[in-house]
Every structure is written in C-alpha cells, then in structure tokens.
Amino acid sequence: MAFSATTRQQNIERLQNETLDLLVIGGGITGAGVAIQSTAMNMKTGLIDMQDFAEGTSSRSTKLVHGGIRYLKTFDVGVVADTVKERAVVQGIAPHIPKPDPMLLPIYDETGATFDLFSVKVAMDLYDKLAEVKDPKFTNYTLSREEVLQREPQLNPKHLVGGGVYLDFRNNDARLVIENIKKAHENGGIMASHVKATGLLHDDDGRINGITAEDLLTGASFEIHARIVINTTGPWSDTIRKMDHTEKYQSQMRPTKGVHLVVDAEKLPVPQPTYFDSGDQDGRMIFVVPRENKTYFGTTDTDYHGDLKHPTVTQEDVDYLLEIVNRRFPTAKITLDDIEASWAGLRPLIAANGSSDYNGGNSGKISDKSFKEVIKVVDQFESQEASREDVESVLNDLETSLAEDKLSPSAVSRGSSLTSSPDGLLTLAGGKITDYRKMAAGAMALIAKILADKYDAHFNEINSKNLPVSGGDIDPHNVDATIAFYAKQGTDNGLTNDEALRIANMYGSNAARVFSLIGKVEPTHGLSLAETISLRYALDEEMTLTPVDYLLRRTNHLLFMRDTLDSLKDGVIATMADYLGWDAATVKAQTELLNQTIAESDLTALKQG
Ligand SMILES: Cc1cc2nc3c(=O)[nH]c(=O)nc-3n(C[C@H](O)[C@H](O)[C@H](O)COP(=O)(O)OP(=O)(O)OC[C@H]3O[C@@H](n4cnc5c(N)ncnc54)[C@H](O)[C@@H]3O)c2cc1C
Ligand SMILES: O=P(O)(O)OC[C@H](O)CO
DSSP, X not given: OOOSHXXXXXXXXXXXXXXXXXXXXXXSHHHHHHHHHHHHTTOOEEEEOSSSTTOSGGGSSOOEEOOOGGGGGGTOHHHHHHHHHHHHHHHHHSTTSOEEOOEEEEEEOOTTOSOOHHHHHHHHHHHHHHHTOOOTTTSOEEEOHHHHHHHOTTSOOTTEEEEEEEOOEEOOHHHHHHHHHHHHHHTTOEEESSEEEEEEEEOTTSOEEEEEEEETTTOOEEEEEEEEEEEOOGGGHHHHHHTOTTSOOOOOBOOEEEEEEEEETTTSOOSSOEEEEOSSSSSOEEEEEEETTEEXXXXXXXXXXSOTTOOOOOHHHHHHHHHHHHHHSTTTOOOGGGOOEEEEEEEOOBTTTTSOOOSSSOOOOOOHHHHHHHHHHHHHHHTTSSOHHHHHHHXXXXXXXXXXXXXXXXXXXXXXXXXXXXXXXXXXXXOOSTTHHHHHHHHHHHHHHHHHXXXXXXXXXXXXXXXXXXXXXXXXXXXXHHHHHHHHHHHTTTOXXXXXXXXXXXXXXXXXXXXXXXXXXXXXXXXXXXHHHHHHHHHHHSOOOSHHIIIIIISOHHHHOHHHHHHHHHHHHHHHHHHHTOOHHHHHHHHHHHHHHHHHHTTHHHHTO
C-alpha cells in the first residue's frame, strides 16, 4: 500500500481539513504503538513526527527486546514483569523482527557486582518464570568458569567465577517502528513525517482540541484539530507539555544518554550477546552484541542537558566504553581507530520514577530511599529532634519531583507514565521499546473512555496482543521456515540466497511485495537488483525521503555493513534523485547530509583529534 513522499503530501492536506478523534505527536515506538491500536479501533487517527519516523530514541537503542534483568537489582520487579512478558507478545505480533538470542552473563567476583553465581540463578529463574519460558531450548542455565572461557576465550579470566545464560531477543528498533506506522496507515491512519507540533489549541471550555503545526519541508504552518491529543515525544515530552501555557508546568523528564560503538567482529568475536558489569561500581552493565559481521557494545548512562535532537558521542563516552571492554577482553586491544560506526540515544526517563509506576498512570510512588527519608524525619519531628521546617523541606523536595535526581541514572526506573493535564493533554512517556504495546494499550483504555464519556463516541474493542504489524503475518512458531519459504521467491527470480534471505528477514510477509518488483524496476546507477527493489519498496511503501532514512533506519546498513556502504551510497542518492525529482542543489544537500551522518557515526572528528 503506497506510503511515499506523495502520500505524505496528501496526508498533510487531510490533516489540515479533517477533524480527528486522536492526534499522536511523536512517531517513535510509543506513538507508533498508539497509532496502530487506535486505527485498529477505527478511531480517526493522525500521527506526526518532526523528523523521520524513529529518528529519535527508537532507532538508537541497544536493539534488544528484553526484560532488563539488571532492574531486578533495584527491585524494579514491576518493570521486569511487564517487559519480560511483553517479549513474547512483541515477537508474536512482529515475528520477523525480534529474534531469540540467549544472553551470556559472565559473573565476576568483584565489589559492587550486580549478581553473584547464586543471585544470578535466582534472577534468571524469576526472569524465566515471569516470562513463562518453558522451551528447554531457551530456559536458563549456569556455566562454570571453564565453560564460560570455552565459549569466550577472550574474556578476562581474573576473578571470573562462572556465568549464566538466559533468553533475551535481538531487535531491529527502527524497523519495529516503521512496521507499526505502516500498519496504522493500512488501517486508515493519517501519518506524516517532518511535521512539527509548534503549539496547542484550546476550545472555548479550555480543553485541548488540536495543535498548530509546521511542515518542515515547505515551511508551511497550519492547524490540526482533534478531540484528543496525545504527547508521545519521549525525551521531548516536557517540551510539548511546556507549550501548554494554561497549565502550571512541572518538568518530569530526566533524559540520560546512552552510546554504542561498532567494531568488526574479528576485533571482538562473541558467539552470542554478552552482558556484564562495567566493573566501575557505577551500576552500569555493558552489552556486547554480535550483529551481521560486526560487534557492537554499550552503553553509557549519563544525565543529558544538550540538544535533544542531536546527542553525540564524545571522547569521554569512547574512553569509558573502551576501558571497560578492553579490561573485560584484554587481548582485544580495541582503539578509537577500530570503531566503524556508533550511535547515541536519550533514555526518556521519568525523573520521579525512583520506583516504577508502570503502565497506566502515575502511582505516585516514590523511591524506597525517599520513603525512608520521610519516615525518618517525621519520626524525628515526633520526638522533637526535627522541626516542622525540616519535615517541609523533605516533603518539598519530593513534591518538586526532583527528589529522585539524586538517584544515579542507572538506578532510575525504566517504568512508563501516562498522565493527563487538566486541559486534557495526554502524555505517554518513559518505558522501553519492549513494552510499547502494553504502554499503548494502557493509553488506549483511557482514550476510549474519554471519547465515550465526553463525545459519546464508541469504538470497537481490540486485543492488541493479536494485532500484527505490517510484515508480521507470520506464524510466530514457524518463523525460520516461513522466511525460507519467502526467500525462495527471491532466489527463483535471480537473487543470491543471501540477498533473498536478507530481504525476507527484513520485510517478513511483505517480502513478496518486494520480490514482485523484480522485472518491474531495473537496477540503475550501479545498484544490485536486490538493493534496487529494496530501495524502491522503501520509497513506495515506507515514506523514505532521504538516503539517511534508507541507509540508517530502514536498513541499518550504515551501522552494520560499513564495508559496503561507500560502494552503495552514490547509487542510492542517484536513484532517489530520479524517483523524487531532485534538482542539483537537493542532490548536493542530501549528499552532504549523508556524508555528515557517516562521519559522525564513524567518529571522524574524534579520530582527527
Ligand atoms: C542507549 C539506549 C538503549 C536502549 N536500549 C533499549 C533496548 O535494547 N530495548 C528496549 O526495549 N528499550 C531500550 N531503550 C529504551 C527505548 O529506546 C525508549 O524507551 C524508546 O525508544 C522511547 O520511544 P519514544 O517513542 O517514547 O521516544 P522517541 O523514539 O524519542 O520518539 C519521540 C519522537 O517525537 C518526535 N517529536 C519530538 N518533538 C516533536 C514535535 N514538537 N512535533 C512532532 N514530533 C516531535 C521526535 O522526533 C521523536 O521521533 C534504550 C534507550 C537508550 C537511550
Ligand atoms: O536501561 P538500561 O540503562 O540498562 O539501558 C538500556 C539498555 O542498554 C537496553 O535496554
């Protein structure tokens, strides 16, 4: 179903002229998850994003669908319970995207270790129990020191006491977003990228009834009217809430930056995703993940106060990660020059989330630390050891919800929150990619209630656990065989087995639409047949507007296939120029943008000192 640059223009027209039931601001995984459900309920839904879909945090994650086993350490069982159960749900609605990939967790006997051999087994058993993992292929187990070193001989043997292996899933974060957006479009949603919300509109009763917006490609400003507006802008959530001049605004977000670095797999060969303590007693755990013929590792977790649109990788981030990885893999000797790609993202953490208040509204809970402070100061007041002012300052500290900023970034819960301002702006923020479906279901329950109560508008119930994304019409229990079956259509039409499998894995049940382009579109500008049909599909059906959209977010080529990128990029630009009718100036600008993005990813500036 066409979802192209032309569709974008048509949708902007419609957004200006039609009143919506629901407008979603933000096309990352949170907004996309709301849009697929609201459109499945037949709500007239619009979604805008000021960038490309998933250009925010949702293309900058560790690219896992996982329950966050480390959160058990901060007793965030609520978050883990939600997310680890959601793994199987996400795999069920997007079978071609998250793939099971058991994680190896080496255990070191050192100060501040998150787990020891006993607690890791308890955590893994709880993790499997919460997720109802029963398949012996995937249930957890522990390894002796020797067995861990047999698997990963490069690991530092010093203080290594053994390890655990438990199920988690690798993911393609940006692909999960676009497949939700495409399905929402197929359901009748009105989606447009590069459209920015610039202000909030209110009706005569002071209720939010729309936004002012700007088409960032043309500069045109316009209004979008909707019965309900939901703010799903992740790290930008406060920015949208601040637009609401009628409400006493209180910041709730605490974005923290996470960085990943990519090296060739030969530099750091790991047979499976590996997860260990930083060893710096900072509460951080570091992932080392094989992907294509590369290995990526991360992440940092530092409070961030910079440009939300453009978090960058600094020398400090590189030094931090290289020091840890070279200490854990002492023979790897990775240097800045070995880094082929990188990315930086911002966790949309909720500042007051010392304890998780998961899905469905702020439980008003505070962290155990803050709770103990309140009890202590009240106790002291009772026995005349503290004044009223002492009590008030502790409570005031909590009320400003900044109380939790004393928590280290890694101790802040990854829980989500759903709030409604008095004038009706909904904000769904925080959480993880892994539980986006559950977060959206929580929001949809509230949205359906508001539409029924306020507008007597009633919509069909859905079970979002059975709502496949675009490309997800695959039996989740028979993925490999189905992908192989799809790939055959490619090899039968002249593609190599690798090319056909790559397309089948990328597009799932939409692979047939991609392969059907063979014979209809001829390779041009030096592109292979496989790249030609993949790019054409991205242009026709994935609202791909720039070479960066295609090479970074629709295909991840820029991150995990750096070796072939240079031979590809000119052909991609030229083919897009033909398709989109670019003039010379636009070709130049897009070429510069792509080269800038590549230089930023491979840390050219840092390498040049
Ligand atoms: C380093 C790191 C690693 C992570 N790893 C994982 C992981 O492996 N697994 C996991 O489950 N979770 C992980 N997470 C968490 C997960 O990535 C985030 O919770 C999730 O991506 C947030 O999605 P979102 O849609 O809320 O925000 P975003 O993806 O940031 O989307 C918000 C969107 O709003 C748009 N926007 C902002 N302002 C406006 C405006 N005025 N008008 C229109 N649009 C606007 C932005 O352009 C953006 O696209 C990780 C996060 C980080 C930072
Ligand atoms: O939540 P954190 O801080 O463990 O970081 C995100 C991970 O990198 C993957 O979810």
